[in-house]
Amino acid sequence: MILQLAIHMIIFICSIYPLASAQSDCNTTCGSVEINYPFGMNNPNCFLGKWFEIECRNTTSAADQIPYLKYTDMEVTYIDTVVNTVNIMSPIFLWNCNGKTDIPVIDLRGSPFVYSQARNKFVAFGCNNFAFLQSNGTTVGGCVSFCDKNEEVNYNIYSGTIGCYGQYCCQTSLPLHLSEYNATREDLTNKSSDECNYAFIANDIWLGSSYYYDEMRVRFIDLKKIHHVPAVLEWEILNESMNISTLEFSSGSFCNTSNLTSSQNKNSGWTCSCQIGFNGNPYIPGDCNAIPGFFNDKNRYRKWVIVGISSGLGSIILLFGLWRSYKVVRKRVIKKRKEKFFKQNGGLLLQRKLSSEEVSVDKTILFTLKDLQRATDNFNINRVLGKGGQGTVYKGMLEDGKIVAVKKFKVQGKVEEFINEFVILSQINHRNVVKLLGCCLETEIPLLVYEFIPNGNLFQYLHNQNDDLAMTWDIRLRIATEIAGALFYLHSVASQPIYHRDIKSTNILLDEKYRAKVADFGTSRLVSIEATHLTTIVQGTFGYLDPEYFHSSQFTDKSDVYSFGVVLAELLTGKRPIPIVSSEDTTNLASYFALSMEENNILDIIDKRLAKEAEKHIIAVANLAYTCLELNGRKRPTMKEVILELERIGVQDRKFNTDQSHEGIELSRIEDHQHFGGYSMSNTFPAISCQTFS
Known part of the structure; x- marks a missing residue:
């Protein structure tokens, strides 16, 4: 009898351990609503199947959050595990x-x-x-x-x-x-x-x-x-969800069959409750605790004392054996979970890439989940730096005081982006590319750790009012040169060419000295030196996407050049790539910019914040942006030619600022600009004259 009970207890420990351990790591509130298991958020270990998944959504005011049943899209206002109800907005x-x-x-x-x-x-x-x-x-x-x-x-x-x-x-x-x-x-x-x-x-x-x-x-x-009113749903644990009977081994709880969702009155699931004299959540093993003072009746007290004394010695022996068994089982479960997550997160694929001759990756730090949870305050929502299509980035501080950015990928099981970004960033060493510090593979959702870039992204400084940084012409030219230098490195200097495939102002971060750092390599690709293009499913951001790539599905290094041209146009005009409200005939900045160049109206759309700042060199950069935005990719310059031209303009700009002794400047024709890096611009543009900015 004791042996049989011990076997049952070991089976119970194995079956509930992931659940019990997950509970301590789960967020239990969303806004003002307490989220009780079997309901939960984010981590699949925190809820019992997809029907009980809660999605915590931000409100329009951003002052609070509202929980929703994810698969029914119903707002939740209260969860009651005592009577098995959930209050929703119907x-x-x-x-x-x-x-x-x-x-x-x-x-x-x-x-x-x-x-x-x-x-x-x-x-x-x-x-x-x-x-x-x-x-x-x-x-x-x-x-x-x-x-x-x-x-x-x-x-x-x-x-x-x-x-x-x-x-x-x-x-x-x-x-x-x-x-x-x-x-x-x-x-x-x-x-x-x-x-x-x-x-x-x-x-x-x-x-x-x-x-x-x-x-x-x-x-x-x-x-x-009026769109919704309060209503009440009842719920049960469906038979196929889990073996709920194991919970009855947990002190203070018991479970009964139910037919809540069966119109034929057949057993369709389970409902659980705490025993009389106990309270807590009956769906979490061991959470039903005795109510203080409930068992004060003398006869009841004596009865339990006699039972306790008579079974005490045997229980101590049994518990000692079970404790030893639990330690062994727990160690085995943790090891298997780590192996499972390692494989699930592409650890084997990563090992093959690291051992292949075509990829050479420097040694990176392997962080533990405990380290990163401590660094990010258990991935607190207040630590979120930003969210994107691949995941969420959190700000964290390691034990040595170093500030880092931790990227938590969204979808478990789809780890191609994670592996791709890890492999690419691990072999890049450039001052204008965000640095990868390490990763964590032994978690359900893969994590990457980067250097922390404190000053946000270029889009924020160009399009949002910000008093911290005046976006002068010198700063814009420097940032453009730094971005071009990073892309030239990726295309031509790295041991294996890299196509970024998502160059945009939100992926250009600014460090403490407002130097540009290219980020987000989730969709980037390594290509062979002999390859001329990459045939893929079209991916990218509308407004920055190369039209030639969109129509042919063939991505080349000139596709990155086109996206860079859009960023260059943003720096010159201060306009968004896709305007929120536009009275223009065109729908995006690239076509609007090209049309203005062709109609000799480029000065009309230059950012007014650049008024009377190095007009000649602004026009030179506008010429460069125009060539980058050529619809025919073969007519676009390479990033080597782009960086050489930007550096040439930068040298002339610094010399001009030193030697300038007059107020007005006349520019005759764009053909006056010289060749750069073997690429001629003289046949690309119509004649443009420059006047002073109004």
Whole structure:
């Protein structure tokens, strides 16, 4: 008997260990709502299957966060693991409301959720209205509301009234097992009406309160502001989710079969509760704890003392053996989890790349999850530096005081971007490319650690008002030269050519001295020295994307040159690559810039903050940007030619600032600009004359 119990306990430890360990690492609040297991966020170990996943969304005011059931897209306001309910915001069905009809889709079939029959009512508002509640194509309920002839609906009638019984509105109970429904209506007068009608399922406590009725009445006057009302879902643990019976070994909890989601009244799942005298979360092993003072009755106390003494010696021996077994099992589970995550995150693929002759990677630091959790305050939302298509970047501080940026990739199992960025950045050593410090592979979601770049990105300084840095011409020219130098290094100097494939101002970071650092190599690719192009699925950012690549799916080094040309146009004009609101005929900066060059209007679109700053050299850079934006990639310069031309302009600019002794400058023709790096610009542009900026 003792041996059998010990075996059961070991099986229990193995089955719940990932769950129990995950709980300590899980975020348990979103805004003002407490998120209790089996519900959870972010890490799959924090919730029991996809139906219980919570997505914590930012509000428009950014002052708070709101939890949503991710797979049903319903806002959550309260989770109760004692009675197995979750309070949600349920949508309203609208008819003829300011000309608007909205019939939402409510379908929870296959999920562990149903609308609570005991806690909700189906309610309809309108004049001479017959409202039907339908489920699976069958009418399962309905009610009728009447109005006096020629009298408009007066919602004030409900203030302070409990119930809704036919005048202007009506209500009825819900059937059992309601997981899918829709609402329909008929006009009892058989006449088309412009009256606003609506129906919904709502929490009957919310309906029965005069305070909420008054609040509801005020909201219903302006229907445009009403989209959802409070309602209650009941839930169970579906049979296929986990072996819930193992929880009964946990002190203080017990589980029963349920048929909550089965319309045939068959066993469809489990619900668990803490035993009498205990409270806590019954779905977490060991979380049901005795209520202090509950067992003070003398007879009950004596009974438990006798039982405790009689079983104490055997329990001590058994527990010692189980403790030793637990240590062994725990060590094995941790090792297997690390191996699983290592393989899942592409560790084997990474090892093959590192051992191949074509990739040479310097030694990088392997961080532990514990190190990075401590550095980022357990990936606190307040530490977020930015979010992108591949993941979220957090600010962290290592034990030695060094500030770092930690990138947490989004999708587990899809680690090509992670491996790609790790391999590429590990072999780049350039002052204008963000430096990779290390990685963490033994976690469910792969992590990369970079040097921390403190001053944000170039897009913010160009397009947002910022008093910290005046974007003078000298600074812009220097930043352009640094970006071009980094791209020249990637294309021509690195041991194997690298195409960045996502050059844009948001991927140009600025360090403490406002030097440019090229970042985000998730979509970058290594290419052979002999290769002329890379054929891939089109990826990139609209506004920066090479039109030739978009049409042919062939990415070349000249595609990076085109994206750089857009960044150069941003630096010159201060305009966004895709304007938020534009009165121009063109839809993006590249075409608008090229059109202005062709029509000899380039001075009209130069950033006014650059007024009367080195006009001749600004025009020279505009010429360069125009060649980079050529639709025919063969006519674009290489990055080597670009960097040589920028450095030549920079030298002349510094000499001009030193020797300038007059106020006006006349530029005759663009052909006056010399060749650079063997690439001629004289045949590319129309004639342009330069006047002073207004």
